[in-house]
Amino acid sequence: MKEGPDIALIGSLIGDPARANMLTALMGGRALTATELATHAGITLQTASSHLSKLEAGGLLSQRKQGRHRYYQLAEDEVGLMLENLMGFAASRGMNRHRPGPKDPALRKARVCYNHLAGDYGVRMYDSLLAEKQIEISGDDLALTSAGQSRVEALGIDYSALTKSRRPICRTCLDWSERRSHLAGSLGEALLTLFIDKGWAKREANSRAIRFTANGEKAFSELFPQ
Amino acid sequence: MKEGPDIALIGSLIGDPARANMLTALMGGRALTATELATHAGITLQTASSHLSKLEAGGLLSQRKQGRHRYYQLAEDEVGLMLENLMGFAASRGMNRHRPGPKDPALRKARVCYNHLAGDYGVRMYDSLLAEKQIEISGDDLALTSAGQSRVEALGIDYSALTKSRRPICRTCLDWSERRSHLAGSLGEALLTLFIDKGWAKREANSRAIRFTANGEKAFSELFPQ
DNA sequence: GGGATGCTTCGATTACGATCGAAGTATGAA
DNA sequence: TTCATACTTCGATCGTAATCGAAGCATCCC
Structure with a gap:
């Protein structure tokens, strides 16, 4: 019905607090395991697993198996650039999760x-x-x-x-x-x-x-x- | 707990399909009334009204009263730039709402x-x-x-x-x-x-x-x- | 083999938010 | 004044998605 790309899909992926926490953690640049990401997000491993597969399906994350670990990282440079851009916008509106410490x-x-x-x-x-x-x-x-x-x-x-x-x-x-x-x-x-x-x-x-x-x-x- | 700006808030604002439709419509640059935006999004006026106040509270939209109409538009240039950026990302992933017409x-x-x-x-x-x-x-x-x-x-x-x-x-x-x-x-x-x-x-x-x-x-x- | 760790899948619960009907307010027109 | 339009607020419903417990699969270690 409407023209143009679907921003709602990405928006909703980023819009969940647990997923946003994971993405922010991955902005650190290191590949992290599912368990580490679950801790960052403050959720159980099962929930994290579900979120991670959604993020992967959405093209935001890529994953590689190494032994019994699964390392997740941002899929491409572009994901990082987009997130940094969003952060810039959020920061300019004073939307901060923590008091400036x-x-x-x-x-x-x-x-x-x-x-x-x-x-x-x-x-x-x-x-x-x-x-x-x-x-x-x-x-x-x-x-x-x-x-x-x-x-x-x-x-x-x-x-x-x-x-x-x-x-x-x-x-x-x-x-x-x-x-x-x-x-x-x-x-x-x-x-x-x-x-x-x-x-x-x-x-x-x-x-x-x-x-x-x-x-x-x-x-x-x-x-x-x- | 986590550092950095809160991207989940903006993400969730953009993540709802109805709101995303409204924002895309406003990328046309014209200020639109609440009723027009409701039509664009395919929802009733009541629902639209609720969405619009959320978008305004989030700093994405600004509003001016003119007679009995309320004209909404993107709050600043930066909002438009951010949305265009998101669209670019979505388009590169082939996330399109419509078949290329x-x-x-x-x-x-x-x-x-x-x-x-x-x-x-x-x-x-x-x-x-x-x-x-x-x-x-x-x-x-x-x-x-x-x-x-x-x-x-x-x-x-x-x-x-x-x-x-x-x-x-x-x-x-x-x-x-x-x-x-x-x-x-x-x-x-x-x-x-x-x-x-x-x-x-x-x-x-x-x-x-x-x-x-x-x-x-x-x-x-x-x-x-x- | 047995046991531990890392993760996924399934199923049930729960909570939140999108939705709309109905009623209320404001502005404009007759 | 009366009626119509534009919009908001309230309240109830409903659906979806987030969440976690439990069970299942895979990998590693001993």
Whole structure:
């Protein structure tokens, strides 16, 4: 009867509090087991199982069996981007589940957005890359320049591996805390992995917050001057 | 218990089919009365009234009384942008309420996205403005250049009026059909209004489709060469 | 094998919200 | 004033989906 895509379906998937909790937990970027997700959502395993199959059927989650565990994660980058966008909208309306607590500043400073860096640090990195013309905007797409490519390879990232996947290498994602863009895509993921592998940053347990070490802060500032 | 904004609330608002229909109808950009929205959603006036107050409480809709009518519209640009984003996601998953009908091509060619031009024509306009450096990207924000400003004034748009509102003048919005950016913000709205005022384009009744006249197509191609 | 863990399926309960009829309020027209 | 239109509020019904207990299947460990 009506034209256009069906937003009610996705809306109702996200609209259940238990499912929303699971999705928020998965925004941490790690793949989580059904039991872990049940705990996050505060429901029993049976209920969680039912929710998870619905989310999978809706294309929001993907699943892989490993031994007797089932690991769930967001199906694609796009899911993470969409959720972050929704969070941005909700935050701008002051719809918060918790009173702004001590953890909040840490989240605003640096956090993981599905699989890449977000928050103040994410925005700083994005702006710096753009200012130094290592990424550039063409239309809606974001592209790595040749200068950017050699820079990235100098950092020890395997550029050719990035090109092999079907995912876009660079992509913008809107920040709910900063309301600015930061870098998503396979390069965004590779950079965050790099920071952690080098010991510059650590992920806090049970949180999306990322804590930079003193050395890490220094290295980051040198790599991405403001 | 969990950190971050509450996406379940918005999700559940959008998740009800009746409400989703109303929101989709309002993506047409016109303010509609409660009765009209009830018809769009296929429900009685009482039920619609209940839904509308929920949407208003959730910050998705705003309302103004005019005589004995109540006109509802999307509360802000951001609501339209968020919905378009959701539609993009839903469309990419093939979640469509209707089988692709004859109306579809018209929608893909040119349609209204809340209050500005979307579809192929929207993207072409955006790309052209960007290529001729009349708008430029800085960080996440889109800005009108001085060249763009004089160009816009030459078209007969009151630029100073645009600056007076708190809304951003330029803004990008992601297209669900083209999966590319097009121009939103008060300038996007002003341009669409201009096309219609000049008789270059007409809005189809009960649809988001925009039909360009032969003259309109010509003028549009001259204004925004590819 | 036996037992433990991780998860799914089934079935029954429950609770919430969508729905509409009926009645009430406000605005406009005659 | 009287009637009609536009909408809201109240109250009752009804359906659906979330929830969990119990049982079943799969995997791993000993």
